[in-house]
Amino acid sequence: MRKRSAMNIMKRILLMMLFTLAVSGMASAATFNLRADVITKAMPDGAVITMWGFACDSATAPAVCPNQGVVTVPGPQLVVPSNDNTLTINLTNNLSEPVSIIIPGQQQNVTAMTPVKFTDSQGRKRVMSFTNQAAAKTGSVSGTAAYTWNNVRPGSFIYQSGTHPAVQIQMGLYGAMKKDFATGQAYNSSSSQYANEVILFYSEIDSALHSAVATGNYGPGKAVTSTTHYEPKYFLVNGEPFSAGKAPVLAGLPNQNTLIRFMNIGLSDLTPLLQGLYMNIISEDGNLLRYPRNQYSVILAAGKTIDAIITPTKSGFYPVYDRRLKLANGPSTGGGMLTYLNVNSPTNCTANVLSNFSLDLPIVNVSGTNLFADLQYVPGTTSDIMLKLTDYGTITDSGSFSGCQASTLTFDGSNFKLHVPLARYSNSGFTLDLQYVPSTDGQIWFRLTSVSSASL
Amino acid sequence: MKNKNLFLKTRLLLMILSLMVLGVSFSAEGAIDGVISSSNHFTLTAKSGYIDTPEGGHLFTWGYALNNANMQYPGPTLLLKQNDVVTVTLKNELTVPVSIVFPGQPDVAATGGVPGLLTMEAPPGGTVDYMFTASQPGTYTYYSGTMPELQVEMGLVGAIIVRPSTNPSTQAYNHASSAYDREFLYLLTEMDPEIHRKVSEGRMNEVDTTTFFPVNWFINGRSLPDTLLEAPSLLLPSQPYNIVPRMRVGERVLVRMIGGGRDFHPLHLHGNHHKVIARDARLLESTPGTSGADLAEMLFSTTVASGQTTDAIFTWTGENLGWDLYGHSFADPLVSNETFAETTLLSSLSSNAFSTSLTVADASGFPATSSFRAIVWSGTFPGTTREIVRLKRSFGNTFTITGRGLEMIPLTQGNVEASNWPSGSRIAYTDHGRPVPVKLPDQLDLTNGMFWSGSPFLGTAGPLPPGEGGFNPNSGFFFMWHSHSEKELTNNNVFPGGLASMMIVEHPDPLIAPFADNPNITVVP
Ligand SMILES: [Cu+2]
Numbered sequence: 001m002r003k004r005s006a007m008n009i010m011k012r013i014l015l016m017m018l019f020t021l022a023v024s025g026m027a028s029a030a031t032f033n034l035r036a037d038v039i040t041k042a043m044p045d046g047a048v049i050t051m052w053g054f055a056c057d058s059a060t061a062p063a064v065c066p067n068q069g070v071v072t073v074p075g076p077q078l079v080v081p082s083n084d085n086t087l088t089i090n091l092t093n094n095l096s097e098p099v100s101i102i103i104p105g106q107q108q109n110v111t112a113m114t115p116v117k118f119t120d121s122q123g124r125k126r127v128m129s130f131t132n133q134a135a136a137k138t139g140s141v142s143g144t145a146a147y148t149w150n151n152v153r154p155g156s157f158i159y160q161s162g163t164h165p166a167v168q169i170q171m172g173l174y175g176a177m178k179k180d181f182a183t184g185q186a187y188n189s190s191s192s193q194y195a196n197e198v199i200l201f202y203s204e205i206d207s208a209l210h211s212a213v214a215t216g217n218y219g220p221g222k223a224v225t226s227t228t229h230y231e232p233k234y235f236l237v238n239g240e241p242f243s244a245g246k247a248p249v250l251a252g253l254p255n256q257n258t259l260i261r262f263m264n265i266g267l268s269d270l271t272p273l274l275q276g277l278y279m280n281i282i283s284e285d286g287n288l289l290r291y292p293r294n295q296y297s298v299i300l301a302a303g304k305t306i307d308a309i310i311t312p313t314k315s316g317f318y319p320v321y322d323r324r325l326k327l328a329n330g331p332s333t334g335g336g337m338l339t340y341l342n343v344n345s346p347t348n349c350t351a352n353v354l355s356n357f358s359l360d361l362p363i364v365n366v367s368g369t370n371l372f373a374d375l376q377y378v379p380g381t382t383s384d385i386m387l388k389l390t391d392y393g394t395i396t397d398s399g400s401f402s403g404c405q406a407s408t409l410t411f412d413g414s415n416f417k418l419h420v421p422l423a424r425y426s427n428s429g430f431t432l433d434l435q436y437v438p439s440t441d442g443q444i445w446f447r448l449t450s451v452s453s454a455s456l
Numbered sequence: 457m458k459n460k461n462l463f464l465k466t467r468l469l470l471m472i473l474s475l476m477v478l479g480v481s482f483s484a485e486g487a488i489d490g491v492i493s494s495s496n497h498f499t500l501t502a503k504s505g506y507i508d509t510p511e512g513g514h515l516f517t518w519g520y521a522l523n524n525a526n527m528q529y530p531g532p533t534l535l536l537k538q539n540d541v542v543t544v545t546l547k548n549e550l551t552v553p554v555s556i557v558f559p560g561q562p563d564v565a566a567t568g569g570v571p572g573l574l575t576m577e578a579p580p581g582g583t584v585d586y587m588f589t590a591s592q593p594g595t596y597t598y599y600s601g602t603m604p605e606l607q608v609e610m611g612l613v614g615a616i617i618v619r620p621s622t623n624p625s626t627q628a629y630n631h632a633s634s635a636y637d638r639e640f641l642y643l644l645t646e647m648d649p650e651i652h653r654k655v656s657e658g659r660m661n662e663v664d665t666t667t668f669f670p671v672n673w674f675i676n677g678r679s680l681p682d683t684l685l686e687a688p689s690l691l692l693p694s695q696p697y698n699i700v701p702r703m704r705v706g707e708r709v710l711v712r713m714i715g716g717g718r719d720f721h722p723l724h725l726h727g728n729h730h731k732v733i734a735r736d737a738r739l740l741e742s743t744p745g746t747s748g749a750d751l752a753e754m755l756f757s758t759t760v761a762s763g764q765t766t767d768a769i770f771t772w773t774g775e776n777l778g779w780d781l782y783g784h785s786f787a788d789p790l791v792s793n794e795t796f797a798e799t800t801l802l803s804s805l806s807s808n809a810f811s812t813s814l815t816v817a818d819a820s821g822f823p824a825t826s827s828f829r830a831i832v833w834s835g836t837f838p839g840t841t842r843e844i845v846r847l848k849r850s851f852g853n854t855f856t857i858t859g860r861g862l863e864m865i866p867l868t869q870g871n872v873e874a875s876n877w878p879s880g881s882r883i884a885y886t887d888h889g890r891p892v893p894v895k896l897p898d899q900l901d902l903t904n905g906m907f908w909s910g911s912p913f914l915g916t917a918g919p920l921p922p923g924e925g926g927f928n929p930n931s932g933f934f935f936m937w938h939s940h941s942e943k944e945l946t947n948n949n950v951f952p953g954g955l956a957s958m959m960i961v962e963h964p965d966p967l968i969a970p971f972a973d974n975p976n977i978t979v980v981p
Contacts, residue, residue: 231666231667232666233666269720271715271761271762271763271764273559273763274559275557275559275574275601276561276562276563276564277562278560278736278738291742291751293735293740294736294738294744295735295736295738295764296559296560296736297559297736297761297763297764299720299759299761299764314563319573319574321574323559323715323761323762323763323764324718324719324762325604325605325608325609325665325718325762326605326666327603327604327605327665328605328664328665328666330664330666331663331664331665331666333603333605333606333665334573334603336605338573
C-alpha cells in the first residue's frame with residue numbers, strides 16, 4: 001500500500017493524460033449513449049424509493065462512460081474533454097413516458113431545441129417538453145432521441161430532463177456535466193487551477209411523489225395531481241444521504257488547491273457550509289467570476305452550479321453540510337446533506353474507529369527516518385485492546401503521507417511504545433498510546449495503553 | 457384562555473408604558489449588547505426555559521446561558537478582539553447531548569465530552585472546552601453542532617463579533633472602508649411552535665424536522681413590537697436583546713446581519729440602499745488584505761442566508777429627496793451639505809431672461825423632470841448675494857424659472873437684494889427651506905401615536921392635539937427595517953409583528969445633544 005504513493009499516482013495520472021491527449025487528437029466529438037431507466041434506491045432507514053435515472057451504455061473516445069451500463073441517480077458524470085467543442089447525447093428511453101435532455105447554460109443546436117406541445121382535455125395546446133423527446137417505451141421498443149451541443153463551453157453544468165420537469169427531475173433524471181478549460185484548470189484563469197476535484201451534487205427525494213408515480217397514482221384525476229405539496233424527506237449528496245460510517249471524500253493534500261463543484265438539482269435553496277475552512281468561490285452557473293469571493297458558506301439556489309477552491313493548510317476531516325440543516329433522513333437525525341472532506345494522503349493515516357479497527361501509520365523515528373506500520377485490531381478474550389502488526393517498513397516516498405501527523409516510536413530500553421495522533425471527522429484530534437507486548441505466536445502485538453478521549 | 461388574554465393585555469399595556477419611557481429618555485439604546493471576558497474565557501450553560509412572543513406565545517426553548525444565568529435567546533453575543541485566544545466552556549444542563557460549532561474560525565480545538573458528527577459534544581451533565589484564536593475580525597455566528605436541525609430551532613444559536621486590531625471601536629475590519637459611527641446586530645431566526653410543543657411535552661421522538669413550518673420570526677430573539685422594548689426588559693427575562701437602530705443624519709451605520717435559522721430572510725432597510733462590504737467576515741475586496749471593500753454592492757434588501765453573515769453600511773442624508781431635512785426657513789443660512797450638483801450659468805437669469813442653460817455634463821446632475829429649488833450666487837459662496845429660485849428643466853440642458861418672488865424669497869445679504877444673475881454666476885441644486893410634507897392630526901383627533909413629530913426637523917411645524925408631540929424630542933424620522941418576505945411580518949398569524957423594527961434618524965443639529973451609544977455589556981472574568 002505504500003507503493004500506491006502520491007508520486008506513483010501522479011505518474012499514473014500523467015500517463016493517462018498523455019494517453020488522453022494522444023487519443024483526443026483523433027476524435028473531437030464526445031458522444032455518450034445514455035439510457036433512461038427505472039431503479040430503486042434504498043435509504044438508510046430502509047425505505048426503498050423508486051427512481052428514474054440514467055445509465056451510460058457506451059461512449060465514443062475520448063469520452064468515457066463512468067459506471068458503464070449501470071443506472072444511477074444522479075446519472076453518470078459526463079466529461080467533455082478540454083479540446084472538444086461538441087457534445088452528443090444519444091438517448092434511449094426505457095421509461096413509460098417520453099423524456100428528453102437539456103443542459104441549462106449550454107446552447108443546444110438551435111434547430112433541435114423545439115418545444116413539444118400536447119393538446120389537453122379542453123383542446124388547449126400546452127408545452128410538455130422544452131426540446132425534442134425520446135418516446136415512451138412501447139412493448140419492447142424503446143424511444144430514442146439525439147441531442148448535440150456544438151459549442152460546449154467550460155464549466156460545471158447539470159444535465160436534466162426537459163420533459164415534464166416538475167416530475168421527471170424529482171424522479172431522478174439529472175446528472176453532472178463538466179468541461180475544463182485545460183487539464184487541471186476549470187476556466188480561462190489561473191485562479192481556477194486545481195490539483196484535486198470534488199463534486200458535491202445535491203438533490204432531494206419527496207418519497208410521496210415517488211410512490212405515487214411508481215404505483216400509477218400520479219396524474220390528472222389520480223390521487224396525486226401535482227407536485228405542489230413538495231416536502232422532501234431525504235437529502236442526498238452525490239445520490240446518497242449521509243448515514244453513520246459513510247466514507248469521507250478524498251480532497252487532496254494540505255496546501256493543494258481542491259476544486260469543489262457544488263450543484264443543486266433539488267427544489268430548495270441550500271447553503272453548503274464548510275466548517276473550519278474558507279473557500280474562494282470562483283464561478284456561478286459555469287461563468288467565471290471576475291474576482292473570487294472568500295466565504296465559508298455559499299448560497300446554492302435550486303438548479304445552480306457553483307465552483308469554489310479550497311486550499312486547506314492542515315490535514316483532517318472537514319465537514320461540509322447544508323446550513324439550512326437538511327440533516328435528517330426522514331425523522332432520523334444524523335443524515336442528509338453532510339459530507340466530510342478528507343484532506344490527507346490517498347493512503348489514509350487515520351483510523352476507522354467505527355468497525356474493523358485498523359491503523360495505517362506513518363512513523364518518524366528518533367533519527368528522522370520515515371517508517372510505517374500497519375496495525376489491525378483483533379478482538380480478544382481479555383479486556384485489553386490488542387493490535388497486530390500486519391505490515392511495516394521504511395517509507396521511501398515521503399509524499400505519500402504528507403497530510404498525516406506522524407506517530408512517534410520510542411524504545412525505552414525494554415519496551416517499544418507507539419504514540420499515535422489521530423484526526424477525527426470533527427477535527428477534534430485524539431491520541432492513542434500503544435505498547436509492544438512480547439508474544440510467542442510469531443506475531444508482533446501492541447496493547448492499547450491509553451486514549452486521550454474516552455470515546456473509543 | 458381568559459388568563460392568556462389578560463396576560464396579553466397586561467403585556468401590551470406594560471409595553472406601551474415602557475415605550476413611553478423609551479420615547480422620553482432614549483436610554484440604553486444603540487450599539488451591540490453582549491459579553492466581554494477579561495481572560496477570554498466564556499462559560500455557556502445549555503439549559504431550557506421559555507421565551508415569549510408578542511401574540512401571547514410562550515415557547516419552550518433551549519438556549520445558551522451565560523454562566524448560571526437564565527437561559528437566553530439568542531445566546532450571549534461574544535465580543536472579542538482580533539487575535540484573542542478564546543476558550544468557551546460549554547456546560548450541559550439539558551437532557552440531550554449538546555455542542556457548539558464556530559463557522560469561520562479555523563482550528564477550533566475541542567477537549568472533553570464525546571465525539572459527535574461536527575465536534576465534541578457535552579453529554580447531559582457534561583462539559584466541553586472549545587478553544588480557538590479569533591484571527592480575523594468580523595461578524596460570526598455560533599450554534600449547536602449536535603442534531604442542529606432540531607437544536608438550532610430550539611434556540612441554541614448566538615453571535616460573535618471580533619473587533620479588528622486597527623481602530624477597534626470605529627471600524628469593522630482593518631480597513632477604513634469599514635468605518636462606522638454606530639453599529640447594530642440583526643441576528644435573524646424563526647421558530648415552528650409545534651416542534652417546541654412536542655419537545656416540551658417529552659415527545660421529542662415525534663419531531664420530524666422535514667415538516668418544519670415556522671410561524672414566528674425574530675431579530676435578536678424578539679419579534680415586533682417586542683423588538684422595540686428596552687433591553688434588557690423585566691417582561692422578557694429570557695430575551696435580553698432588543699433592536700432599535702438609531703442614527704443622526706449623515707452618520708455611517710454598520711448593520712451586522714446573521715442568518716441564524718434555517719430559512720433565508722430578505723432584510724429590507726427602508727430609507728436608502730445599503731452598501732454590503734463583507735460576507736462571512738471577509739471584506740468584499742479585489743485584493744484580499746489591501747484593497748478594502750472595493751467590490752461592495754449596493755442593495756436595498758440583503759438575502760440573509762442561513763449560517764452566513766453580512767456586514768453593510770447604511771447612511772441617510774435625505775439628499776435628493778426634494779425636502780429640507782433640517783427644517784430651515786429660507787432666511788436661515790445654508791449649511792455646507794445642503795447643496796448637491798453645482799455649476800456655472802451659461803447665460804444670464806433675470807426678470808427678463810427666464811431661462812438659462814448649463815453644460816450638458818453639469819445638467820445631468822440636476823433633476824430631469826420635477827421642478828426643484830436652486831440657489832444662485834456670484835463670487836465665493838456664500839459670502840455674496842444669493843437667491844433661491846424654482847427651476848424646471850424645459851429641454852436638454854436648458855432650465856426655466858417657474859417660481860420667483862412667489863413662495864420663493866430672495867435671499868439678502870448685506871442688505872443687497874439680488875435679482876439679476878449674469879452668465880458665469882454659480883448655481884446649485886438645493887432643498888434648502890422646503891419642509892417635509894407632514895399631515896398633522898386634527899386638533900380634535902384622538903391620536904394613538906407618541907411619535908407625531910410636530911417638529912421642524914423632517915416635518916412641518918404646527919399645533920398638535922393636546923398632550924401630543926412630546927415623545928419624540930429629538931424629532932426622529934422613522935423607517936421600518938424588516939423582512940421583505942411579508943409573511944414574516946406576523947406573530948403566529950397575527951399582523952403586524954415578526955421580523956421588523958424601526959430605524960430612527962435624528963436631527964444632526966449640534967444643539968441637540970447627540971445620544972450616546974449605551975450598550976449593555978456584561979464583563980466576566
Ligand atoms: Cu417595507
